[in-house]
Structures are given as C-alpha cells and as structure tokens.
Amino acid sequence: LEQHALILGTTGTGKTRLLELLILQAIARGEPVAIIDPKGDERLFALVREEARKAGRPFRAFQLPFPDRSIRYNPVGEYLQVREVADRVAATLPGEGEAQAFRNYGWDIVDTVARALETAGEEITFEKLRRYAFDEPPALVRMMRERGQKGAAYSAMDALARRPREHYMKMASSLLPVLSRLAGCSALAPGWSWEKGSEGREVAYFFLGSLIGGETANAVAKMALLDFQSFVGRRYAERRAAPYSLFVDELADVLAPEFV
Numbered sequence: 001l002e003q004h005a006l007i008l009g010t011t012g013t014g015k016t017r018l019l020e021l022l023i024l025q026a027i028a029r030g031e032p033v034a035i036i037d038p039k040g041d042e043r044l045f046a047l048v049r050e051e052a053r054k055a056g057r058p059f060r061a062f063q064l065p066f067p068d069r070s071i072r073y074n075p076v077g078e079y080l081q082v083r084e085v086a087d088r089v090a091a092t093l094p095g096e097g098e099a100q101a102f103r104n105y106g107w108d109i110v111d112t113v114a115r116a117l118e119t120a121g122e123e124i125t126f127e128k129l130r131r132y133a134f135d136e137p138p139a140l141v142r143m144m145r146e147r148g149q150k151g152a153a154y155s156a157m158d159a160l161a162r163r164p165r166e167h168y169m170k171m172a173s174s175l176l177p178v179l180s181r182l183a184g185c186s187a188l189a190p191g192w193s194w195e196k197g198s199e200g201r202e203v204a205y206f207f208l209g210s211l212i213g214g215e216t217a218n219a220v221a222k223m224a225l226l227d228f229q230s231f232v233g234r235r236y237a238e239r240r241a242a243p244y245s246l247f248v249d250e251l252a253d254v255l256a257p258e259f260v
Contacts, residue, residue, distance in 0.1 A: 001022070001026075001245070005022075006251070007019065015249075016041060016044060016249060019044075019247055019249060020044055020047065022245075022247065023035060023044075023048060023051075023245075023247050024047075024048075024051050026245035026247075027048070027051050027052060027055050027057060027203055028051075028055065029243075030055075030057075030201060031201065031243045031244065031245050032197050032198045032200070032201045032202055032203075032204075032243075032244050032245070033202075033203045033204070033244075033245045033246075033247070034194075034197060034203075034204040034205075034206070034228070034244070034245070034246050034247070035048060035203075035204070035205045035206065035246075035247045035248075035249070036206045036208070036221055036224060036225070036246070036247070036248045036249070036254070037205065037206060037207055037208065037249045037250075038208045038210040038217050038218065038221050038249065038250045038253055038254055039208070039209070039210050039249070039250060040065070040207045040208060040209045040210070041249065044249075045061075045205055045207055048203060048205055049061070049205070051203075052203040057201060057202065057203050058200050058201075058202040058203065059202070059203050059204075059205070060192055060197065060202050060203070060204040060205070061204075061205050061207060062187065062192065062204065062205065062206045062207065063187070063207045063209075064185065064187055064206075064207065064208045064209055064216065064217060064220060065207075065208075065209035066207075066209075067185065067186040067187040070187040071187075071191055071192045072187060072188075072189040072190060072191025072192065073187065073188065073189075073191055073192045073193075073224075074123075074124075074125055074126075074188060074189055074190045074191065075088060075188070075220060075223035075224050075226075075227045076088055076089065076114075076124050076125070076126065076129075076223065076227075077123060077124060077125070077190055077193070078193055078194075078195070078227065078230070078231070079230055080230055080233060080234050080237075082111075082114050082115055082118050082124075083111055083114075084226070084230055085110060085111070085114040085124055085129075086107045086108075086110040086111035086114060087107075087226065087258055088222075088223040088226045088227065089106070089107075089110045089129070089175075089178070089179070089223070090103055090106060090107040090110065091222050091223065091226060091256040091257075091258050091259075092178050092218075092219035092222055092223065092256075093106050093174050093175065093178060094174060099174065101171075102171060102172075102173065102174045102175075103174065105171040105172060105175075106172060106174060106175035109133050109160065109172055109175060110129060110133065110175070112153075112156045112157055112160045113128075113129055113132045113133050113137075113140070113157065113160070114129065115153040115156065115157075116132070116140050116141075116144060116153045116154070116156070116157035117129075117132070117140070118153070119144065119149050119151065119153040119154070120140070120143055120144050120147060120149060121147075123190060125183075125188075125189065125190065126179060126182040126183040126185075126188055127183040129179055129183070130176075130179040130180060130182075130183040131183075132157075133160075133172070133175070133179065134169075134172070134176060134179070137157070137160055137161035138161045140157055140161075141154070141157050141158050141161050144157065178215075178219060181215065181216045181219070182216065182219065182220075185216065185220075188220070192204065193231075194227065194228055194231035194244075195231065197244075198231075198235075198242065198244055206220075206221070206224060208220055208221055210250075210253070218253055218254050221248075221253075221254035222254050222255075222256045222259075225248070225254065225255070225256065225259045226256065226258060226259055228246060229259055232244075
C-alpha cells in the first residue's frame with residue numbers, strides 16, 4: 001500500500017469487500033483515513049464507524065444527503081493558489097467539444113470572483129461564488145472599493161460586473177446550475193479540512209448519496225479529490241510527508257482529468 005492501488009471487477013466480484021479490509025487495516029495502523037463513497041454503502045459506513053470507535057479514533061461523517069447529521073466541509077475553502085478554486089469548480093462542468101468554450105468562460109468567472117473575495121479578505125464559499133457571480137456582482141465591487149482595494153482583482157471584478165447581462169448568462173449557462181446546487185447544500189460550509197483530519201488522525205467518511213442526487217454527489221467527490229491533491233502538494237512542498245490513506249469507491253464516476 002506504499003503505492004497507489006486500483007481494484008477492478010464487475011458487480012459482485014468483491015471490490016467493496018476488499019476495500020473494506022484495506023480500510024480496517026489502515027484504521028488499525030493508526031493512520032488518518034478518508035473514504036469517499038459516492039453511492040453510500042450503509043453497511044460499510046456502519047462498519048467503519050464501529051471500527052473507529054473501537055480503535056479510539058475520531059470519526060467524522062460528511063453526509064451530503066443528510067446535512068442535519070453531517071459535519072461541514074468546504075471543498076474550495078483551502079488552497080495553495082487561488083486559481084485552484086476555479087480549477088475545482090470547472091472540473092465539474094462539461095468539457096468536451098463545443099462545451100469547452102463554456103467551461104473556459106465559467107472558469108474565468110469563478111477565478112475572477114474568487115480572486116476578488118480573497119483580496120477582500122472574505123472566505124470563499126459556494127454561496128458567495130454564486131451570489132457575486134450572478135446575483136450581485138456590483139455588491140462585491142462596492143465592498144472592495146469601500147475597503148480601498150483597487151488593484152488587479154478589483155479591476156477584473158468591476159469588468160465582470162459590467163459585462164452585457166444577456167450574453168453573460170448565455171455563456172455561463174453551464175456554471176449557474178452547478179453553483180446553485182452546491183450553494184444550496186448546507187453541509188458544504190467551512191468546517192472540517194484535510195489538515196484537521198491528518199493532524200487528528202481522524203477517520204473521515206464521505207457518504208455522498210449519488211443515487212439521490214447524482215450530479216451534486218459527483219461534483220463534490222471530484223472537488224474533494226482535487227482539494228486532497230492540493231493538501232498533499234502543500235505537505236510535499238513543506239517536507240511534512242506522512243501517511244494518509246484515501247479510499248475511493250466507484251472511482252471511475254468521480255475521477256477528473258485534472259486529478260490524473
């Protein structure tokens with residue numbers, strides 16, 4: 001397990017049960033563990049929770065379909081470079097053929113708003129990205145002006161707010177529904193982070209319920225992987241390498257080219 005491992009097999013061949021054994025062994029070794037489970041295997045969830053309890057390990061459950069009993073997690077809240085926010089959101093947009101132009105336009109919108117929020121000292125969330133990209137772009141411009149922040153990020157945000165509305169909404173037609181769905185998920189808020197999971201040697205379970213809301217579940221899984229990638233990159237740059245076992249079920253459904 002010191003290398004990456006990929007388990008392949010048709011339905012019923014035992015992939016999840018093998019994954020289960022590897023997860024339980026990682027918990028027993030005392031490593032921080034994270035499981036990304038797009039569909040939500042209730043048996044595996046209960047087994048991992050019980051094993052963490054017996055091992056005296058903190059168990060964190062991110063349950064997208066059940067926000068009332070879920071920890072909070074913001075997949076765009078931490079980054080090394082702010083452009084990563086746009087990379088993560090754009091990974092959830094269609095990008096083949098003619099859709100590439102709309103994806104690039106969406107990337108530019110998210111990057112502009114994210115840079116403006118960072119410059120203004122505001123934490124980046126999906127709710128803020130949606131509000132300032134679509135509902136109230138001038139409000140963010142006013143906020144930056146009132147705070148005396150009139151650099152490159154201000155100019156870019158001001159230009160975005162002045163774009164012709166009809167053309168803007170047409171080009172951003174693939175981005176708006178994605179941000180709307182994500183902004184409407186109360187579990188997607190500041191809280192847990194990969195850094196916290198590592199430092200506390202926690203067992204984190206991402207129960208995403210893709211059979212209930214497939215597009216949102218897959219989007220969160222893709223962004224969580226890219227967020228994890230950024231966390232690993234920061235650790236590597238700081239020479240703070242340490243084991244972190246990440247297990248992903250149904251990987252083909254959530255693997256973005258950016259992660260590869």
